[in-house]
Amino acid sequence: MVISKEKQTLLSKIATSDQHGENSPYFDGWKAYDQDPFHPTENPDGVIQMGLAENQLSHDLIEKWIMENPESSICTNEGLHLFKDIANFQDYHGMPEFRKAIATFMGKARGSRVTFDPDRIVMGGGATGASESLMFCLADPGDGFLVPTPYYPAFDRDLRWRTGMQLVPVVCTSSNNFKITKQALETAYKNAIESNIKIKGLIIANPSNPLGTTMDKETLKTLMRFINDKDIHLVCDEIYAATVFNTPDFISISEVLQEMERDPTIQINPELVHIIYSLSKDMGLPGFRVGILYSYNDGVVSSARKMSSFGLISTQTQHFLASILSDEVFVESFLSENSRRLAKRHKVFTQGLEEDGITCLASNAALYVWMDLRSLLKKPTFDEEMKLWRLIINDVKLNVSPGSSFRCEEPGWFRVCFANIDEQTVQIALNRIHIFVKKGKENEAMATKKKRNKPWSKDLRLTFSSRFYDETMMMSPRIMSPHSPFALSPLVQARN
Numbered sequence: 001m002v003i004s005k006e007k008q009t010l011l012s013k014i015a016t017s018d019q020h021g022e023n024s025p026y027f028d029g030w031k032a033y034d035q036d037p038f039h040p041t042e043n044p045d046g047v048i049q050m051g052l053a054e055n056q057l058s059h060d061l062i063e064k065w066i067m068e069n070p071e072s073s074i075c076t077n078e079g080l081h082l083f084k085d086i087a088n089f090q091d092y093h094g095m096p097e098f099r100k101a102i103a104t105f106m107g108k109a110r111g112s113r114v115t116f117d118p119d120r121i122v123m124g125g126g127a128t129g130a131s132e133s134l135m136f137c138l139a140d141p142g143d144g145f146l147v148p149t150p151y152y153p154a155f156d157r158d159l160r161w162r163t164g165m166q167l168v169p170v171v172c173t174s175s176n177n178f179k180i181t182k183q184a185l186e187t188a189y190k191n192a193i194e195s196n197i198k199i200k201g202l203i204i205a206n207p208s209n210p211l212g213t214t215m216d217k218e219t220l221k222t223l224m225r226f227i228n229d230k231d232i233h234l235v236c237d238e239i240y241a242a243t244v245f246n247t248p249d250f251i252s253i254s255e256v257l258q259e260m261e262r263d264p265t266i267q268i269n270p271e272l273v274h275i276i277y278s279l280s281k282d283m284g285l286p287g288f289r290v291g292i293l294y295s296y297n298d299g300v301v302s303s304a305r306k307m308s309s310f311g312l313i314s315t316q317t318q319h320f321l322a323s324i325l326s327d328e329v330f331v332e333s334f335l336s337e338n339s340r341r342l343a344k345r346h347k348v349f350t351q352g353l354e355e356d357g358i359t360c361l362a363s364n365a366a367l368y369v370w371m372d373l374r375s376l377l378k379k380p381t382f383d384e385e386m387k388l389w390r391l392i393i394n395d396v397k398l399n400v401s402p403g404s405s406f407r408c409e410e411p412g413w414f415r416v417c418f419a420n421i422d423e424q425t426v427q428i429a430l431n432r433i434h435i436f437v438k439k440g441k442e443n444e445a446m447a448t449k450k451k452r453n454k455p456w457s458k459d460l461r462l463t464f465s466s467r468f469y470d471e472t473m474m475m476s477p478r479i480m481s482p483h484s485p486f487a488l489s490p491l492v493q494a495r496n
């Protein structure tokens, strides 16, 4: 919806500013999907949503637990006797059993190598709400937070929009697999100071969004030394802590803090460290809006708790989660089965891409891959990246997210989510990519041939037509397999 200029003057500066960051291809891709969503039978040529970092692989495990534990819900005969208490009770500290259960779960999600104090748990409306509250506690308008690139696009909205703080990129590149270095941190810090930006902290997402990688201990120690040296905050968004499906294991900042605190040769201040967590990814419950701010700073806990009145988690949700998360046997088996399923999906998807010569940054975590399409760009520019992105969304009909929306400094990288769709849809997506690459190669060969004949003819590398998506003509072997679930797909039936 576009708000007219005259009407805008009636609204606040915050409401009309463009600092929400939603004018980005990351969000545009979602709109393209909404207008033409793929459905296996009703809209088989629609856009497949691969821009949504959602874990839909393990809902059945939670559904089964719900069926077996009807007393965990106040909407069943078994649980209804708690209805009155739960409907009335609303304390911004959170229900004690919920805080205890989530603190224990946070420890489990970090390999049980650290423990969390339930009294430091502050609730928020998802990680989104929790991280904004934290920014309100740490930064005044204009203050800066360093953030390594590429970074989660919604940080611009969640952290910056309403608080007025600013994000200051720390440039990371593929030359060292986008690892953050001391040198890059120092450069960004120095540049910010020279531009009169007061740096109040550093924010990282570990595991990374969009890279799907985890940080090693040495890097985390480097960050810890850096922030202590500068006396600034370190905010670690660990929303994917248990969404790790391959080695190396995830190392939480809490573990590094614990280790460094024990080391008599180093002086570190735990009050500078804050963790953002949520159940949106690790339990696949983004609709529940369960966000957690865990701070080692008493002042932050106290202020953020007052602010949490604006984004509490409903007591019905707290009650349910306290029950399920306290079932330790279930939690153990859920976490390991979920990792197993993610590992399998990741393998299927990356191997499928590799068959077409497409590589991704090696990753061990999260719900997406960081796909390298640099070789498909005519020139290494963001204009070319956008051209390729439009082609992928309009012709290949896949909503993937271009690297520029993550403030990546190198054109040609794309984030592709693989856990929000079913197996069948993954195969269709891979098949579309297969056709795209094949057609691209054919066009390139044709262009080279033409060039040889007419040396002045234009490079045709990106001039595909959507007509080449005649999926029956170009079915890849994986789809044509008699064992493929697609043998029965209406798409195939209609055309056979």
Ligand SMILES: Cc1ncc(COP(=O)(O)O)c(C=O)c1O
Pocket (backbone or CB within 6 Å): 053, 125, 126, 127, 128, 129, 152, 205, 209, 237, 239, 278, 279, 280, 286, 290, 291
């Ligand atoms: C790194 C990161 N932080 C925060 C969020 C927001 O999570 P929530 O749904 O809990 O608000 C996301 C969601 O994609 C994310 O990837």
